[in-house]
Amino acid sequence: MKEFIASQEWLTVYQLPPYAPDLNPVEGIWSLLRRGSLANVAFADPDHLVRTVRRGLRKIQYRPQLIDGCLAETGLITALP
Numbered sequence: 001m002k003e004f005i006a007s008q009e010w011l012t013v014y015q016l017p018p019y020a021p022d023l024n025p026v027e028g029i030w031s032l033l034r035r036g037s038l039a040n041v042a043f044a045d046p047d048h049l050v051r052t053v054r055r056g057l058r059k060i061q062y063r064p065q066l067i068d069g070c071l072a073e074t075g076l077i078t079a080l081p
Contacts, residue, residue: 028070032060 005013021027037056043049060066 023074023076025067025070025074025076028073029057029060029067032066032070033057 005011016023033053033056037052037059041052043052
């Protein structure tokens with residue numbers, strides 16, 4: 001692969017770390033869920049867990065500033081709309 005990459009002048013490859021939660025905005029969403037809807041809950045069954053996660057995601061969905069914050073935290077965007 002290294003030989004192929006080196007032979008392609010038009011190709012630029014950036015090596016990313018194998019695990020980079022700080023570059024993944026979904027990690028911010030999970031953090032919001034863990035601190036909010038999922039905090040201190042003993043789930044009765046898998047359906048209870050699914051309902052709780054969906055309810056938490058719905059709350060986040062209607063607060064776009066939270067989603068924007070998760071994106072901005074990664075540093076992968078330059079400006080918010």
